[in-house]
Amino acid sequence: MTLLQTLRPATRDLDQSDIVAVINGARNKPGIVPLWVGEGDLPTPAFIIRAAKTAMDAGETFYTWQRGIPELREALADYHTRHYGIENDRERFFVTGSGMQAIQLSLQALSGVGDEVIMTTPCWPNIHAATQVGGGVPVHVELDFSQNGWSLDIDKLFGAVTDRTRAMFINSPANPTGWVAPLETLRAILEFARERGIWIIADEVYHRFVYDSDLAPSFYELIEPEDRVIFVNTFSKNWAMTGWRAGWISAPPEIGQVLENLIQYSTSGVAPFTQKAAVTGLNDGEPFIAMQKERAQRNRDVMCDALTATGRVELAKPAGAFYLFFKVPGYPDSKELALRIIEEANVGLAPGSGFYSGGSEFLRMCYLRDPAQIDEGAARLVKFLEAL
């Protein structure tokens, strides 16, 4: 028996990411325009960094509250009241060591071995894999693609529910498709979940990145106190803090002790100076968020127009998040195509095969970058596509 064979099957058999495989092959390629990773190119703004430094200098280097420092939980409550008009209640909020950990803990709270978690796909692969790590079964419901955009057939979603379904994982605005669930869709999902006693995990990490309004439609607009909805979110995207690893869960206070326990038995809390930085981001970050969104919108439009003009791609202008998920008809193997684009155009894209059901023919591009780099990437891709 090999060492590997002695490991727990649910973890041993996890898929290797096609995305990481493609990136690792060309990470340091000279001159590459890297549009493959899910983050912008701006470092964390100086005013946020200053807050962390001040806290560190003041000796805030000790263990702290598992649920998060009161100041951050209050800032989160204020932020949500400001944006969604919900009751100002810090007891809803639990600080986690990233959006990813918020997902992991929510799944740990809800789903055990053999339990089914429904997710719309193509999806961020970590959602699928985190379900598997806990022994749960990811159940895929494919979004439908047309030139008008991605959409969810709600009957398909409801049809996937079985006696073993514990939760529906709804990521909107979505990575990688840019799908934004209309409020009516969220309402139908919530009503169905109420009837069937199923939890919803609402991943709204891209809530500020929508291009025809200020804020994406949200379950916050619909929930009642007793609803079974857990929100997962992150400081990574809005405040350019991907490397800090900080996020939050928002959930009915009734389950607070369980979430505190799960935090205690995993990371035991988030560094206090990171939390101070997060408070500053929430309170003073609006101009930065507006600037990021403007940049993303400009880049989305430039890139979509350039690729569409070649007549060689199928795409729908994404309504939200900061990804373009497009395909090149005649080239269905996205991993092969991504490798070829690296080689011939020196542009890094993520293969859609890494995003599960419905994604394999697509390529994902992150466009939250310097406009000059997007212009260069667009020019290179146009040249590549025209020569195909």
Ligand SMILES: Cc1ncc(COP(=O)(O)O)c(C=O)c1O
């Ligand atoms: C849909 C979605 N949810 C959650 C996350 C979590 O981000 P992080 O772990 O950096 O907080 C990401 C990051 O790419 C994401 O795309």
